[in-house]
Amino acid sequence: MTSHAIRHVRVTPIAFRDPPLLNAAGIHEPWALRSIIEIETDSGLVGINESYGDLPMLEALAKAAPALTGLSPWALNEMDTRVAALVAPRQMSASEFLGQQVSLAPGTHVSKTVAKVISAFEVAMMDLQGQLANAPVVDLLGGAARPAVPFSAYLFFKYAEHIDKPYAPDPFGEGITPGQMVAQARRMIDQYGFKSIKLKAGALPPEQEVAAMRALAQAFPGAPLRIDPNANWTVATSLQVVEQLRGVLEYYEDPTPGLEGMAAVAAACDVPLATNMVVTDLKEFRRNAEMGCPVKIVLSDHHYWGGLRATQRLALMCETFGLGLSMHSNSHLGISLMAMTHLAASVPLLSYACDTHYPWQDDEVVQGGRLQFEDGSLRVTSTPGLGVQIDREALARLYDNYLNTGIRNRDDLGQMRKYDPGFTGHQPRF
Template identity: 25%
Template sequence: MKIRSVKATPVNIPLEKPLWWTGGHYPGTSKVIVEVETDQGLVGLGEAPSVDVLATILAMGEELAGQDPLDIANCESMTVPPWQIVQNTDDSSVVKAFGAIEIALWDIRGKVAGEPLYKLLGGAVRKEIPFTEYFGFREGGEMSPEAVADYCVHMREVHGSTMFEGKLILGDPVLEIETVKALRSALGPRDMIRLDSNMQWSLPTAIRILREIEPFDIRNYEDPVATFEEMGVLRRHSAIPFSTHVPDLRRAVRIGVPDFIVTNFAVLGGISRAVRFIGACETMGVGFWCYSGDAGVATAAYLHMSAAMPWITEPSQSLFRWQIGDVIQGGPFRQTNNVVTVPEGPGLGVELDRSALATWHAHFIEHGPLDHFFDPAQVGRFRRLPLA
């Protein structure tokens, strides 16, 4: 069996209402859906977390034509420079590009074996995979502490959700503190509350905020400040655990924070490297879960990996409830009572919805990549939060 072609399709995945985050206005996300086709007619699916690697994926596809899709190590050696170079002195986007292709190669491997990915990874330690509901300040939606709290209560009543994570990002420390108080009052003492500020706060402001919210049992705070070093100082003032999207395990171990790394498998270089990374996290006592905003292909990979990896014990993030489209049949995934069931089909266990893929590709062509950084009130300007 040989690789015949690699196809890469950029798509937009809009949210029902734009969310505010540190970078500005978050109306949704843009991804690249990868299809690796073999000469036997099998097609493996992958997903890149951003469209900046589109051309690199296509170039790698030309290099991989005629290669054995089951020989993943050979495919990597043909397209990715030595690891120490891409991690330190080269453009690490090649890792992300190959990571998307590599997920598709694992999908093919599962289809050849007739087994779901989690079985190829050693079998399932769980099949009900937990995800948090998301909350935040949304344009045309929840823009006050009371509204955010009411939304979460509604999610609990309708969907059985008791695990929540969100961004309270409008540049106002008091607003964040008041919203946390409203959430805990409305949800009671048992429901999970995690926060994510996307490196919004200065160290003095973060010290102030965490001092005020610590009594309200915050399960985790993601990237409360801009660097691991600042997290190290912040740890001396708060017992709340920290997480980050920056997958620098060596630095996390050296400094002692953050407690968890939250990332995407393509960012790590694919399934094989993610398995090794998670194993290193387990050895060093650093937790791991998966981040949010992906289409159904990457989410399926999260489901299988979380099923097979005992170390992933905390719920991963999700924007499932807010995503108005997807590229897989039956998507987007939706959790009930906090969980999504791992797919049982071969490989990733998902199939493309060709009509949906065409719709969201057309959205990308018409509108361009969904813009996460600009302020809609000031055309051509980046969002600037008040200094705090």
């Protein structure tokens, strides 16, 4: 009888081009880091996934990988237990502590290490399960509640090219003025068909960002609009901005730091607040509920929530408490995008179009190249597992990028200091 026990875990770090996108913490470096996870069974089947690729994550994955040896691909609960026993949250160094003060999302925080590693292995194991059952991952999650998942145009203020100039500028060009942001949105919507628009804010003075939002509202009448300053505004500024954008916003994402700050904004604001920063696990979910749910929309991210099953539990909690649900994104390629799609397709409660950075990346690691959006949505695959396979030549090339970039940890703050040596990244800054 063929054995399908796990015999080996391979983790390959990769790097791919990333544009000079501005945010509250600084600016994206020229190269984004990810890891490609492959879990192989005795029978030769391989399940795949994509996750974070910074050095602490790679070290945690390497530490936990031996725990999977001999496990069945179906033994997700046992995998959870083994990983949690091996990968305990560690103490931060002084430099890491500083980085946490200007972090954009909890995916960078060491407290999420266990959840991140569990998620990294869970998705690859579920890809294996799908191959064994001859079923797509969405069916393992209960079946598709929708055949395709809507995504949103994700706009960034940006420079035309990196100060380092390691490669040719991206085709979007500069995005600073309202007119440039409208052109950025139009290019993205024309190419992908997105129906809603999100603006990453918190990078420029608020009045400039308000002007951009007003220009977008005028250029795309009726399109749902969101703004996300990544907690870089005070409560007072948050309330001033939302008043200036009255009638414009679909939801207001993380305008100010902390759940207490969000509650203060919610008390004086009739636009629903969304977050991927202050409700990032079920303990924080409970605290939000105990405060009367000032946060009305949770933007999940299976990469740091603990996987696909954990996000399904979150969806049930959101439904129970009358909260909305959608998805957060980070710089990623097609394996992550397809995992997000299977998950979002399986969740009956999906209140808003999901975030994705995918239009900002021009590379890919899956066979067949870039995944194709249809009318702003991505269709969930019906083939076994995730429905994508690794392109070995592309993986080798992106691994070579990793070896040659010299970047081992994301550092938006350090990159911004190349443009502005006095930049502190202090939050809230406005």
